[in-house]
Amino acid sequence: MPALYPAIVKPTLLLDEQAARANLHRMRLKAAKADVRFRPHFKTHQSIEIGEWFRQEGVEAITVSSLDMAEYFTSAGWRDITLAFSVNPRQIAAMDRLASRIRLGLLVESEEAVDALRDGLSHPVDIWLKIDAGTGRTGLPWHATERIVALARQVNGVPHMHLCGLLTHAGNTYTAQDGQSALQIAAQEAGRLSALRTSMENAGLGRLLVSTGDTPGCSAAENFPSVDEIRPGNFIFFDAKQASAGACTWDDIAVALACPVVALHPQRGEVVVYGGAIHLSKDTYFWNGKQVYGRIALPPRENSGRWGRPLAHSYVARLSQEHGILSMPAEEIIHLRLGDLVFILPAHSCLTAQCMGSYLSLVGQRIAMMPANLPDEVIN
Amino acid sequence: MPALYPAIVKPTLLLDEQAARANLHRMRLKAAKADVRFRPHFKTHQSIEIGEWFRQEGVEAITVSSLDMAEYFTSAGWRDITLAFSVNPRQIAAMDRLASRIRLGLLVESEEAVDALRDGLSHPVDIWLKIDAGTGRTGLPWHATERIVALARQVNGVPHMHLCGLLTHAGNTYTAQDGQSALQIAAQEAGRLSALRTSMENAGLGRLLVSTGDTPGCSAAENFPSVDEIRPGNFIFFDAKQASAGACTWDDIAVALACPVVALHPQRGEVVVYGGAIHLSKDTYFWNGKQVYGRIALPPRENSGRWGRPLAHSYVARLSQEHGILSMPAEEIIHLRLGDLVFILPAHSCLTAQCMGSYLSLVGQRIAMMPANLPDEVIN
Numbered sequence: 001m002p003a004l005y006p007a008i009v010k011p012t013l014l015l016d017e018q019a020a021r022a023n024l025h026r027m028r029l030k031a032a033k034a035d036v037r038f039r040p041h042f043k044t045h046q047s048i049e050i051g052e053w054f055r056q057e058g059v060e061a062i063t064v065s066s067l068d069m070a071e072y073f074t075s076a077g078w079r080d081i082t083l084a085f086s087v088n089p090r091q092i093a094a095m096d097r098l099a100s101r102i103r104l105g106l107l108v109e110s111e112e113a114v115d116a117l118r119d120g121l122s123h124p125v126d127i128w129l130k131i132d133a134g135t136g137r138t139g140l141p142w143h144a145t146e147r148i149v150a151l152a153r154q155v156n157g158v159p160h161m162h163l164c165g166l167l168t169h170a171g172n173t174y175t176a177q178d179g180q181s182a183l184q185i186a187a188q189e190a191g192r193l194s195a196l197r198t199s200m201e202n203a204g205l206g207r208l209l210v211s212t213g214d215t216p217g218c219s220a221a222e223n224f225p226s227v228d229e230i231r232p233g234n235f236i237f238f239d240a241k242q243a244s245a246g247a248c249t250w251d252d253i254a255v256a257l258a259c260p261v262v263a264l265h266p267q268r269g270e271v272v273v274y275g276g277a278i279h280l281s282k283d284t285y286f287w288n289g290k291q292v293y294g295r296i297a298l299p300p301r302e303n304s305g306r307w308g309r310p311l312a313h314s315y316v317a318r319l320s321q322e323h324g325i326l327s328m329p330a331e332e333i334i335h336l337r338l339g340d341l342v343f344i345l346p347a348h349s350c351l352t353a354q355c356m357g358s359y360l361s362l363v364g365q366r367i368a369m370m371p372a373n374l375p376d377e378v379i380n
Numbered sequence: 381m382p383a384l385y386p387a388i389v390k391p392t393l394l395l396d397e398q399a400a401r402a403n404l405h406r407m408r409l410k411a412a413k414a415d416v417r418f419r420p421h422f423k424t425h426q427s428i429e430i431g432e433w434f435r436q437e438g439v440e441a442i443t444v445s446s447l448d449m450a451e452y453f454t455s456a457g458w459r460d461i462t463l464a465f466s467v468n469p470r471q472i473a474a475m476d477r478l479a480s481r482i483r484l485g486l487l488v489e490s491e492e493a494v495d496a497l498r499d500g501l502s503h504p505v506d507i508w509l510k511i512d513a514g515t516g517r518t519g520l521p522w523h524a525t526e527r528i529v530a531l532a533r534q535v536n537g538v539p540h541m542h543l544c545g546l547l548t549h550a551g552n553t554y555t556a557q558d559g560q561s562a563l564q565i566a567a568q569e570a571g572r573l574s575a576l577r578t579s580m581e582n583a584g585l586g587r588l589l590v591s592t593g594d595t596p597g598c599s600a601a602e603n604f605p606s607v608d609e610i611r612p613g614n615f616i617f618f619d620a621k622q623a624s625a626g627a628c629t630w631d632d633i634a635v636a637l638a639c640p641v642v643a644l645h646p647q648r649g650e651v652v653v654y655g656g657a658i659h660l661s662k663d664t665y666f667w668n669g670k671q672v673y674g675r676i677a678l679p680p681r682e683n684s685g686r687w688g689r690p691l692a693h694s695y696v697a698r699l700s701q702e703h704g705i706l707s708m709p710a711e712e713i714i715h716l717r718l719g720d721l722v723f724i725l726p727a728h729s730c731l732t733a734q735c736m737g738s739y740l741s742l743v744g745q746r747i748a749m750m751p752a753n754l755p756d757e758v759i760n
Contacts, residue, residue: 009470009756012450065702068390085702086642089719090389090652108645111719115552137651137703138643148490166475171700262466265490265519272518274468278734279753282662316533320551321423323517324446338492339469350701353733356424356753357417366755373737376389 003257003303004364011275012235012258014343015359015367016306020045020254021053027218027235028057034303036224039063039075039082039211041233044350046370047359048076050236063231067091067098072370074102076269081105082211086130086138087113091119095229100218107167107374109139114154117161123158126166128211131196133189135171149203153330156205165192165209165228168367173216179246186217187225194226219247237348240295240310241285255359256297256307256343258353259324266333272343276322280344281351293319296326297343305362307343316344383683384744385638391655392638393402393732394723395739395747397688400616400634401433407598407615408437419443419462419591421613424730426750427739428456430616443611447471447478451751454482461485462591464547464611465509466518468494468748472500479503487547489519495612497541508591508714510549511576517553519529522572524547526690529583533648536585545589545608546573548578559626566597574606599627614648619729620675620690621665636677636723637732646713649709653722656702660724661731665743673699676706677723686741687723696724 024040031038040054043065051073054062061080066071067088069291071079083095086103089112098104105126108114117125129151132139140148142179148166155163170189176182194211200208213230219242237255238248259275284291293316295308317327324344336342353359357365404420411418420434423445431453441460442451448755449469450461462485463475469492471642478484485506488494497505509531512519520528528546550569556562573590577652580588593610599622604610618628618637634681639655664671673696677687697707704724716722739747 009474010446010468011753012755017548084655086652088390088640088642090640094389110718136648137698137700137705152685235546260468260470262468268516272466274465277661277731281657282731283657284662318517320517321615321734325517332390338490339495351662354701356751358755360755373391373735375392375740376736 002079004362005299005303007364008341011279011356013356013359014258014307015361016254018360019252019306023238023248023252023254024053024057027232028059030218030222031181031230034223035230035315036227037061039229040077040233040236041065041084041231042073043069044233044236045353046270048073049367051076051078063233067094068274068374070098070104072296074098079103080270082126082128082231082359083107084169087114087117089113089116092116095125096121098122100234101126105164108151108155110153111151114151114158116160118361121160124162126164127155127161128164129155130265131166131168132193133168133170133212134185135169137166137169137171142196145196145199148196149200150207152200152205163208165211166197167211168193170212170214170217173214176216177245178218179220180210180246182216183220184210186214186221190224191228191233215242216245216247216300234350237349237353239347239352240287240345241347244285250309253345253349255349255353256345257294257356258341258343259341261336261338261342264333264336264338266330269327269330269333270317271326271328271333271336271342272365273326273344274322275324275344277319278321279352279355280316280319280327280346281325281348281355282319284344285313285347290315290317292316292347293324294344294346296328297345310345384628384742385679385683387640387744388721390640391659391736393736393739394638394687395741396634397741399632399686401636403615403618403632404433404437407612408439410598410602411595411610412669414603416607417441417609419609419611420616421445421464421611422453422617423449424613425733426452428453428748431456431458435620437448439626443613447474448754449750450484454478454547459483462506462611463487464549467497469493469496472496475505476501476503480504485544488535489533491534494531494538494541498538498672500538501735503596504542506544507535507541508544509535509759511546511548511573512652513548513550513572513592514565515549517549517551519548522576525576525579528576529580531584532580532585543585545591546577547591548573550592550594550597553594556596557625559600562596562625563600563666566592566594566601570604580606594623596625596627614730615756617733618730619727620667620725621727623725624667630689633725633729635729635733636725637674637722637736638723639721640717640722643718644713644716644718646680646710649707649710649713650697651706651708651716651722653704653706653724654702655704657699658701659732659735660704660726661698661735662699663728663731665727670695672696672727673704674706674724674726677725679721679723689729690725702735
């Protein structure tokens with residue numbers, strides 16, 4: 001096989017399939033051992049082909065973040081999909097069409113949403129009550145028991161809406177700086193949901209499931225007491241933020257953006273690469289007292305295969321539309337030449353994958369993703 | 381014509397063609413009056429169709445930020461293109477193919493880059509020396525006269541490389557909080573280039589052009605002393621950052637992201653919309669002491685036509701992959717219902733357009749853009 005890297009001419013998202021499959025296998029085993037359902041979130045990879053790796057691990061039920069994504073994975077034979085996004089009333093007709101083909105789970109957090117679904121759906125759907133267990137994004141506050149009980153009763157009153165349980169996104173585990181904090185936040189939020197479930201069951205609402213799960217919490221935990229289902233997504237690739245927060249090792253990171261060097265500024269301690277906001281996204285994480293867009297690794301000597309470990313004291317300091325400005329020690333810059341490739345381990349792999357729209361495996365195979373933000377007239 | 385907004389079901393980038401054409405006409409007239417060449421940057425709109433509006437204004441020479449973009453606009457008949465990005469040595473073969481078809485301008489900032497072009501090009505190209513006039517991204521520092529003179533001589537020694545002059549991106553005008561500061565920064569950088577040119581002409585390098593231009597500086601200025609060419613891009617759409625910094629009025633902003641409301645949290649002073657980082661980008665600007673992702677406007681009463689002015693005290697506070705969390709006063713939230721559309725005036729329209737991949741005009745016409753980050757095997 002010819003060396004891969006000489007053929008790369010512009011920013012390219014490399015995917016280490018072996019690392020991704022190992023991440024997947026580990027998380028699937030963990031869920032099995034802990035006896036929770038594993039319903040991975042596919043918003044990270046957004047790829048039918050990568051979805052097949054999950055199927056090979058026995059996964060049958062998945063999570064997505066948009067109706068377009070639900071339709072895309074339905075086209076590849078997935079038949080049990082939770083659309084983990086509070087119902088958008090403007091897409092109910094399309095949800096109803098999808099519900100005629102698959103087992104579709106939807107999230108509600110208000111009376112208005114239930115009314116809209118009642119009026120707009122003719123096919124059965126699973127309903128999850130979206131609970132805000134502390135993150136402050138969407139959902140009914142976990143302590144608003146009365147409102148939540150009332151909403152559950154409203155759902156139970158609609159024949160084609162099957163109430164499954166309580167769902168949360170413990171998104172504030174992403175603020176944790178280490179595994180122990182992530183574990184505590186996730187456990188606290190699961191505890192809140194579990195207490196809420198008890199109140200609801202005491203109110204005569206029958207058996208309800210608790211669905212939670214986010215990569216930092218699921219990576220830190222070995223057990224998921226009082227949780228029935230976990231929905232992590234990012235773990236398939238991980239990223240620099242997750243490695244920094246102890247959710248994975250640097251060797252677990254499965255994607256890196258290969259970028260050609262276009263300018264060397266050793267006197268500034270900076271290197272400019274072709275690879276900017278439109279490739280990496282402008283997401284950052286907090287590292288060494290700074291907001292950084294990613295860390296830097298070098299290609300292996302063989303000019304093929306997996307990138308190296310992140311260089312000490314090196315990070316993506318600034319991004320403009322197509323430029324990345326890397327802060328690097330002079331003793332690293334001295335080894336670089338114009339046109340060399342460097343690898344950026346992104347702050348947030350989900351958004352980098354979304355920007356790039358496809359992957360290149362380490363054996364030079366192109367892996368497609370769902371097209372980004374296709375206009376309606378094309379999707380529907 | 382039926383009302384436009386009832387047909388929108390998911391995040392959609394609206395384009396007010398009339399506002400965009402007015403922005404274009406104004407900037408073109410300004411350049412003509414100031415007697416500078418107008419070579420607009422097409423990285424903002426990235427659309428062949430919008431490019432035609434420029435052609436209708438008499439524009440013949442353009443700027444792009446990637447080779448893919450140069451190829452895309454070449455396919456639409458553009459024949460004089462500056463690729464305003466320090467030469468990527470890995471793409472020289474493709475640059476050479478393009479140079480056989482069009483007048484292609486390239487940027488160099490090092491001896492290595494000139495060597496690589498000398499060895500790799502067989503067709504004539506225009507060469508601009510990339511000067512860092514204070515921004516600190518790419519380019520030779522404006523005060524490094526000796527190195528710049530040596531580089532110019534090296535270029536002059538290569539028969540198919542035609543030295544045009546000095547080019548800078550006065551990118552730090554984007555840090556200006558008002559028009560006067562932008563004007564001063566732009567004038568200071570133009571002054572540095574002009575002084576450098578004099579030194580170079582005194583060194584016997586012949587007549588050299590100065591190319592500069594960025595939206596904040598070009599919006600603030602009426603004249604461009606000692607500048608031969610301006611290359612603004614963002615001005616075609618502007619955005620919330622530019623309006624805040626005084627580069628445009630709110631009525632000049634030509635794009636807005638229409639987003640369905642999916643959750644109302646009046647007790648938190650927040651509204652959640654379908655519209656997140658993958659639609660808006662995670663770019664921010666500093667407003668009222670906060671980093672914000674954009675401002676909020678409402679649709680017109682007629683349910684068609686241009687959005688309103690930005691609501692006071694309202695802004696996009698947080699973004700996750702598909703969610704936008706809007707901070708709004710309770711007295712605004714009270715008028716909203718689930719499924720209503722709100723319009724986000726993005727912090728940075730270039731990146732929002734890149735995320736969205738197409739526009740919808742106010743008369744319901746879809747306007748295509750260049751495909752984002754196409755892999756090589758497709759582009760070449």
